[in-house]
Amino acid sequence: MDFKMKEEVGFYTELPFGRLDIAGDEEYGFRPFQLLVASLAVCSGGVLRKIMKKMRMDFEDIQMKTSVERNEEIADRVEKVHIHFLIKGNDLNEAKLHKALELTRKNCSMVRSVEDSIEIVETFEIV
Incomplete structure (x- = not known):
């Protein structure tokens, strides 16, 4: 670019x-931090979507809510990003969703790129 x-x-x-x-x-x-958070959330959401399809999970929608913790004393450094997935579907199995989220974390290139410098927390709820 x-x-x-x-x-x-x-x-x-x-x-x-x-x-x-x-x-x-x-x-x-x-703002640069918005693009960073968007990259993390959308990469994770896209990977989760593919994994859920492969696992034959019946879902209609995935939305993400994010929150960010920044350190004002160190150039407003992004220290933590929490990605909360809202997953809408039929007969979703929580254990399978936990497994899908583990696989998502392992396969999202954006999360893997920052995992040693930014804490990434991923949670979900079935809606």
Whole structure:
């Protein structure tokens, strides 16, 4: 990816899907930490979806809620990301979902990339 500076503030890149604006101020683009958290959540959600399909689990929807802990004393460093999956389906087995979440963690490239520096907590509930 190539990034170019914007006149106002921040940077942007052109990708096949469209332009991505990034800035420290939400008025001018996505904040870097938002993209980090989105990458972790969406990668995990996509992997979980594939695993649940392979396990032949009957689900209709997966949503994620995230929360972030940052350390203001160390450059607002992201220290912890909690990803909570809301899974809607029929006759979902909690034990199978725990196994699917374990496999998700092992196979999500974004989580694996930061696992030694950011604490990632994953939980779920059946809705």
